[in-house]
Amino acid sequence: MKILHTSDWHLGMPVGTGSYEGCQRHFLAQLRELIVREGVGAVLLAGDVYDAGVVSADAIGIYNDAASMLCVQLGVTMIVIAGNHDSAPRLASCRELLAASGLHVRGRLTRDVEPVLLDGGRTAVYPLPFFTRDAVSALFPEKQEAIRSTETAYQVLCDHIRSQMDPARRNIILSHALIVGSELSDSDRSARVGFATAVSKDVFDGFDYVALGHIHKPQVIAPHVRYSGSPLKYSFGSEETQEKGVVLIDTDDMSQRFIPLPPLRDxxxxxxxxxxxxxxxxxxxxxxxxxxxxxxxxxxxxxxxxxxxxxxxxxxxxxxxxxxxxxxxxxxxxxxxxxxxxxxxxxxxxxxxxxxxxxxxxxxxxxxxxxxxxxxx
Ligand SMILES: [Mn+2]
Incomplete structure (x- = not known):
């Protein structure tokens, strides 16, 4: 099965005195064309769907059209996690109803991270919404002593998932995280102040693929750990020369390909x-x-x-x-x-x-x- 990994759409972000709506809709058209051409079965959106907790009706309209296009028109499964910019409860409202239509949204972290099964159960996707160390402490009171940092919070949570997951499946984790050593751009404005919350890639050991969001530059952290990057160039500076696009994963052999999707406006x-x-x-x-x-x-x-x-x-x-x-x-x-x-x-x-x-x-x-x-x- 082919799975598409994208992140950090930041719908509703202003540009000058206007909006990126035209560019974001152009990206959706590129996405549609790619999904049809490649026969993609699922889309993973690794957080920061929106630029802010409360956004304009226009921004909600883009998300609505994207979800309808993917889940209703194309019959693709869409798995979305809340990023630090999203309002988790807003994003996840009506989630049981949406799941019935193929849109799986995770807003708040839960102790048991229920996987979304794809491809007749051969692939499991574990969606981890953005969380803080305190949230993990509250969910694992017996491990409070061990949870001293974001790193240990991730370890406790991922250990818990690993203890329950089926190694015979392809196991994919979706996370909005700042990984030690990742390269930032000017538009990663909240990540810049978050170095204390950076975690090592090793917390994700044992997963076949780690689909990351949070950092806007597409990059490979380890062979199976990568950031898809944002679809558009949201800042001047180093982001001007970045190639934007999405990652395609084939679960048959877990091969990955970065597919460049040039933004409408450079x-x-x-x-x-x-x-x-x-x-x-x-x-x-x-x-x-x-x-x-x-x-x-x-x-x-x-x-x-x-x-x-x-x-x-x-x-x-x-x-x-x-x-x-x-x-x-x-x-x-x-x-x-x-x-x-x-x-x-x-x-x-x-x-x-x-x-x-x-x-x-x-x-x-x-x-x-x-x-x-x-x-x-
Ligand atoms: Mn972001």
């Missing part, structure tokens, strides 16, 4: 003079971080660049305040500014000073007057 950083950047033919609708070496970072520059590059997210330019060193301005910042913020920024950029109280008062008068005029017309 991500890139570029630097140069304004004229050089505007002339770059390789830059178009990617998510961009641009460093302009011969202009001041300001609203006019941002507007000029957005004309040519609709998805520019960050602009760095010279800074008046910082004595011509580079300073950055993001599109989010710009959209969150009100008229007075913009006026103050304009003064700083063009005259290198703050407006006086008299200038501010005059500005407010003109603003109020223009708003009244706008309402009348």
């Amino acid at each position: 991500r890139a950083s570029a630097a140069g003079t304004l004229d050089e950047l505007l002339a770059r033919e390789d830059l178009s609708d990617q998510y961009l971080r641009l460093t302009v070496t011969d202009r001041y970072a300001g609203l006019e520059l941002l507007a000029q660049l957005r004309d040519r590059f609709p998805n520019v997210l960050e602009v760095c330019g010279k800074s008046v305040e910082a004595g011509d060193a580079l300073s950055a301005l993001s599109v989010e910042e710009l959209e969150s500014m009100d008229e007075t913020d913009i006026m103050q920024k304009f003064m700083a950029e063009n005259f290198g000073c703050e407006p006086t109280d008299a200038q501010l008062a005059l500005f407010q008068d003109v603003l109020a007057w223009s708003e009244e005029e706008g309402e009348l017309s």
Whole structure:
């Protein structure tokens, strides 16, 4: 049986002032095409389905469409665990009903991790939702003394699974974990502060395959222990050059293949003079971080660049305040500014000073007057 491993969809994550919806739906279309072409029977989603516990209706709509496409249209079994970004109870609501339709969701950890059996019982998948050491202590009160770290919590839990699992089956474990030695990207923002909770790959000894989520760079930790990585490039920096995709496992021989699925919109950083950047033919609708070496970072520059590059997210330019060193301005910042913020920024950029109280008062008068005029017309 062919099983597909993916993770960290982060549905609902904002990008600039918009959303990744188009890119995430493009990924789902790629997934569908791959599943049909390869005859995939099950999809494992290793946590961080959503970017936050409470997300927009649009983000829920993407998950709904993904689950319907996989379980209803394609008849694929889908196994999902909650990651640290997900709200476990929200994700796992109606789980018994969903399981009847082929969508197996695990939100909270239980003492006995009931496997999802695939391929006529020849393969067992043990879904471990994201958990803390305290949760394992509460489930194994007799082992509280031994559970002193996340590492020992994983050991106790995996020992318990190993004592119950059938070695004649292919045993797969699904986990949202930070493994010692894994390579992070800028978008692994919560993992960066979680080094105290890193565990060694050895806690998963005895499983035929370990399908990991949490880290966004696809990587092989050991021959049978790997991160599929996130489907999209969610940050600048090292993530720009990562190849995104999913892992296909064939349970006949437990062979694995990484299948690249190029994101709809790439991500890139570029630097140069304004004229050089505007002339770059390789830059178009990617998510961009641009460093302009011969202009001041300001609203006019941002507007000029957005004309040519609709998805520019960050602009760095010279800074008046910082004595011509580079300073950055993001599109989010710009959209969150009100008229007075913009006026103050304009003064700083063009005259290198703050407006006086008299200038501010005059500005407010003109603003109020223009708003009244706008309402009348
Ligand atoms: Mn994540």
